[in-house]
Amino acid sequence: MQDDRYEALTPETLPDRLGGLDALISRVGSAAGWQVQEVGDGNLNLVFIVRGQGAAVIVKQALPYVRLVGDSWPLPLTRAFFEHEALVRQAARDPGRVPEVLHFDKAQALIVMEFLSPHTILRGKLIAGERVEGLAEAMGRFCARTAFRGSDLSMEAGEKKADAALFLDNVALCDITEQLIFTDPYCEAERNHHTPELAPIVASLRADEAVRDAAQAMLMRFTAGAETLCHGDLHTGSIMCTDTETRVIDPEFGFYGPMGFDLGMLLANFLMAFFSQPAHRDEPGEMQDWLLSVVTETCAAFEAEFARLWAEERAGILYPARLGHGDAALRGLMAHIWNDALGFCGCEMHRRCLSLAHNADFETISDTGLRARLEARNIEMGRQLLVARGQVPDASALAELAREHDGKDFL
16 A cells, blocks of 8 residues: 555556555466456445456455445444454354455455355345255354354453453444344334335334334343344345355454344344245245255254353353353253344344345345235234244244245235
């Protein structure tokens, strides 16, 4: 870099500005031979693929505003710092599951990282009806390992408190979550939008005091339950896959929160893929069956890995082995995590139909009448998860609830 003054990159300026970085030269050769392509299609950042000498790297740079909205919604560049810090911790807690970080520049808010190829975004694969071998096991273990190893079950107390204090400064990204997931879907808000035919369902949901109260209870868990370092935005757009490999990207929303947060958000996105399938193929049954198997197997992998870590790596201040905590304590903790996961799942199912950033699973359905019917099933299931999550004891019951809602018309 010429100096420390922040400047957004372009495909034209990137080779000159980053051409001296050993992290790029060692992977893709000298800047004179680079091919630079801007591929960012997300809501917040610039993303470039830099190719040379038969290889490639990713350059990701934060913008000082929400890209989806524009400069009317400013955001601090420090989110790149939190993404870098989260990636480093996730790499240690679940090795090989996140891209390798090659270089970080705090002043320019950019990260140079491993280019994942031939991986593609999971959401697109699910819309296309493509399956990923090992997806459930990989994601269940990722959620369990990051939840356990980032908590007081595993970390030294002082280290965990210092880390929680560090991520507490990720204020702006947490504010997005607090508003868009837990608040805006349940009232009239400037940035809300929904499929017009959903109007009766939306009015009913927003008039439901039990739903509003439950969403605020989940917001309180989000803000006050600093149990572990969460990815913070774990959905099918934050996962890249081949047919047999799964990797996790984009943890810039990283924060210390409830152990069930990432799991709940992930399950919600699997369920939305399930509900959207009738619009994407003539015979959706087999894909829907597979998606529900992903839901149940993800939860099974989470539980099995968490139990293994409980037995082998419980070195923190919580449930110390010298006090003789056994299976009953583990079951109680797992019930606590599951209850949270269901509540967060319900909120995410609402947010993606009613708030600012929607899912392509539904948004790519051009027939708005059909889209609304499928979204209504999703919204009504989310309502039940919020207000009656204590009546969904396990993943099998969650999958059965999804099947029940998939067979109903709410409009």
